[in-house]
Amino acid sequence: MxxxxxxxxxxxxDGKLSIPEVVDLYGRHGFGAIAITDHLCESQGVIGxxxxxxxxxxxxxxxxxxxxxxxxxxxxxxxxxxxVVLPGYELTKNMLSNxxxxxxxxxxxxxxxxxxxEVIDLVRSIRAQGGISIAAHPVxxxxxxxxxxxxxxxxxxxxxxxxxxxxxxxxFIFDEVAKTKLPKIANSDLHLPRHLTAWKNELSCERHPEAxxxxxxxxxxxxxxxxxxxxxxxxxxxxSPRSAEPFGLGSRHRQFVSRDLVYSQAVG
Amino acid sequence: xxxxxGADEGLEENLRSFFLQTHPDYELLFCVADWDDPAVPxxxxxxxxxxxxxxxxxxxxxxxxxxxxVQNMLPAYAAARHDLLLISDSNTRVPSDYLEQMNRLMGExxxxxxxxxxxxxxxxxxxWLDAAYLNTAVARWMALANVFSHxxxxxxxxxxxxxxxxxxxxxxxLSRYIAEDYMAGQAVRHLGLTxxxxxxxxxxxxxxxxxxxxxxxxxxxxxxxxxQSPPGFFIEPxxxxxxxxxxxxxxxxxxxxxxxxxxxxxxxxxxxxxxxWVNHRLLGEWDVRHFLAWFARELLALPQWIxxxxxxxxxxxxxxxxxxxxxxxxxxx
Numbered sequence: 001m002x003x004x005x006x007x008x009x010x011x012x013x014d015g016k017l018s019i020p021e022v023v024d025l026y027g028r029h030g031f032g033a034i035a036i037t038d039h040l041c042e043s044q045g046v047i048g049x050x051x052x053x054x055x056x057x058x059x060x061x062x063x064x065x066x067x068x069x070x071x072x073x074x075x076x077x078x079x080x081x082x083x084v085v086l087p088g089y090e091l092t093k094n095m096l097s098n099x100x101x102x103x104x105x106x107x108x109x110x111x112x113x114x115x116x117x118e119v120i121d122l123v124r125s126i127r128a129q130g131g132i133s134i135a136a137h138p139v140x141x142x143x144x145x146x147x148x149x150x151x152x153x154x155x156x157x158x159x160x161x162x163x164x165x166x167x168x169x170x171x172f173i174f175d176e177v178a179k180t181k182l183p184k185i186a187n188s189d190l191h192l193p194r195h196l197t198a199w200k201n202e203l204s205c206e207r208h209p210e211a212x213x214x215x216x217x218x219x220x221x222x223x224x225x226x227x228x229x230x231x232x233x234x235x236x237x238x239x240s241p242r243s244a245e246p247f248g249l250g251s252r253h254r255q256f257v258s259r260d261l262v263y264s265q266a267v268g
Numbered sequence: 269x270x271x272x273x274g275a276d277e278g279l280e281e282n283l284r285s286f287f288l289q290t291h292p293d294y295e296l297l298f299c300v301a302d303w304d305d306p307a308v309p310x311x312x313x314x315x316x317x318x319x320x321x322x323x324x325x326x327x328x329x330x331x332x333x334x335x336x337x338v339q340n341m342l343p344a345y346a347a348a349r350h351d352l353l354l355i356s357d358s359n360t361r362v363p364s365d366y367l368e369q370m371n372r373l374m375g376e377x378x379x380x381x382x383x384x385x386x387x388x389x390x391x392x393x394x395x396w397l398d399a400a401y402l403n404t405a406v407a408r409w410m411a412l413a414n415v416f417s418h419x420x421x422x423x424x425x426x427x428x429x430x431x432x433x434x435x436x437x438x439x440x441x442l443s444r445y446i447a448e449d450y451m452a453g454q455a456v457r458h459l460g461l462t463x464x465x466x467x468x469x470x471x472x473x474x475x476x477x478x479x480x481x482x483x484x485x486x487x488x489x490x491x492x493x494x495x496q497s498p499p500g501f502f503i504e505p506x507x508x509x510x511x512x513x514x515x516x517x518x519x520x521x522x523x524x525x526x527x528x529x530x531x532x533x534x535x536x537x538x539x540x541x542x543x544x545w546v547n548h549r550l551l552g553e554w555d556v557r558h559f560l561a562w563f564a565r566e567l568l569a570l571p572q573w574i575x576x577x578x579x580x581x582x583x584x585x586x587x588x589x590x591x592x593x594x595x596x597x598x599x600x601x
Contacts, residue, residue: 010458011457011458011460012458017460018457018458018459018460019458019459019460020459020460021460052593053497053498053499054499059593059594060592060593060594060596061445061451061592061593061594061595061596062454062594064437064441064444065436065437065441065451065454065455065458066458068435068436068437068441069435069436069455069458069459072434072435072436073435
């Protein structure tokens with residue numbers, strides 16, 4: 001079994017860490033898989049153009065460097081940590097209205113995609129590349145920040161188009177998503193090192209990109225809260241089934257909503 | 269690695285300075301696009317004169333709608349024996365300890381080392397204007413970028429590790445960009461490494477240069493900067509002594525009633541003095557012609573910027589290259 005985080009940003013967009021620093025951060029904490037998913041903003045809208053000018057978005061010019069650095073870091077991560085690093089991006093459609101805004105995480109993709117099209121076309125393009133499409137933080141993120149509700153507002157039409165919907169982003173569980181039968185995933189949306197403390201996925205498949213993508217498609221995973229400050233206690237968590245029992249899809253998640261609860265159980 | 273194209277004035281002396289390096293173990297790889305290049309006999313002659321220096325002359329790859337300078341260097345990149353690679357333009361002339369200076373800076377966490385260029389031996393109006401630009405604005409911005417840890421690599425001289433370059437796809441991955449030096453700096457930053465610059469500048473032998481050649485070169489550089497970073501390009505006029513001074517004088521006068529001519533005079537004097545000091549630091553000499561060239565270049569900066577803003581194509585090494593967003597190359601026939 002290993003922990004995995006499929007929504008991670010680097011300094012290719014608005015993340016603070018470089019890709020090698022991200023790899024070392026997760027590798028040192030014993031993760032088995034991560035996906036680097038920097039923002040890829042719309043090239044037409046004012047917000048998207050501004051983001052690209054400010055260096056907060058992947059562009060056709062930076063994407064080849066991005067892919068090469070991910071590929072070389074994936075090799076290093078495997079040799080040093082036995083950790084799989086997947087390429088990806090977060091298609092970012094930011095409008096003034098939260099209800100017209102959507103973020104779509106693509107993992108396992110290696111072709112640049114313009115984020116300007118219709119959501120349904122974008123998601124299908126991701127799948128056509130053999131990638132996984134994830135509805136990123138589709139509901140209120142429990143933080144004062146830009147919200148993206150378009151995917152949630154249209155979940156009935158889009159439910160079969162996505163491979164997974166984020167049931168947790170950072171330290172917060174989204175009850176609205178948890179209650180549904182939608183396929184789920186839990187990610188940190190890491191921009192800063194402290195965001196490592198967040199909900200993660202626990203997988204038991206082979207540490208291989210295809211096996212990992214298949215595990216997400218088949219929903220063969222559980223979710224755990226990972227506290228980076230008490231990372232040393234992680235061994236204890238694994239040692240005692242009682243201390244960090246994972247919640248299954250929509251089952252016992254409520255008892256793990258509190259970070260302190262996991263912490264105290266681990267200590268106890 | 270020395271990409272060559274033609275036999276510019278002073279080429280032999282420029283190249284000779286690399287044969288005279290005190291570094292105990294280095295090799296020189298000269299790259300030409302074709303064997304008819306006038307630089308070939310000059311290089312062959314130097315190789316014969318310095319049999320103890322490991323040096324080779326190699327033919328580069330065809331541009332193939334990619335950056336011709338990078339394409340020219342690809343065989344040399346493949347043939348290089350060492351991990352540390354210095355890419356250096358043919359018009360630079362360096363002191364004998366230059367490789368050692370650069371090598372010393374390539375420490376832990378440093379991904380690349382570059383140098384500020386001092387324009388020397390100007391002859392002709394274009395060359396003086398060039399010198400004024402290199403010895404004030406370019407030097408100032410490069411030093412400032414270094415102070416703020418912003419990666420600023422100059423293609424005139426950049427030292428990189430092959431092991432680091434491999435991590436972003438090697439030199440070949442840079443051939444899709446018109447400004448390979450800028451993108452190399454960006455790649456180094458994305459790897460979490462820094463760029464350092466040497467204390468001492470290196471010399472660029474300017475020689476004879478017409479006003480037209482100066483104008484075209486700077487329009488090309490401007491369009492490259494615009495393609496790489498449009499916001500930076502659009503605020504460039506405000507970093508010109510005339511534009512900033514006039515805007516400042518008008519604003520201060522309107523807001524506070526302070527004398528606009530007095531404000532402009534003070535601004536102009538301080539700016540000119542600062543640039544004269546930078547120029548002197550680089551060249552170690554005072555010459556009134558530097559001031560006159562600086563004055564003219566500052567006057568020309570705004571019209572040149574307007575000309576630059578009106579197009580997207582550049583002429584480089586006989587080819588018209590259309591620049592795409594981010595400085596990607598799209599050659600047009």
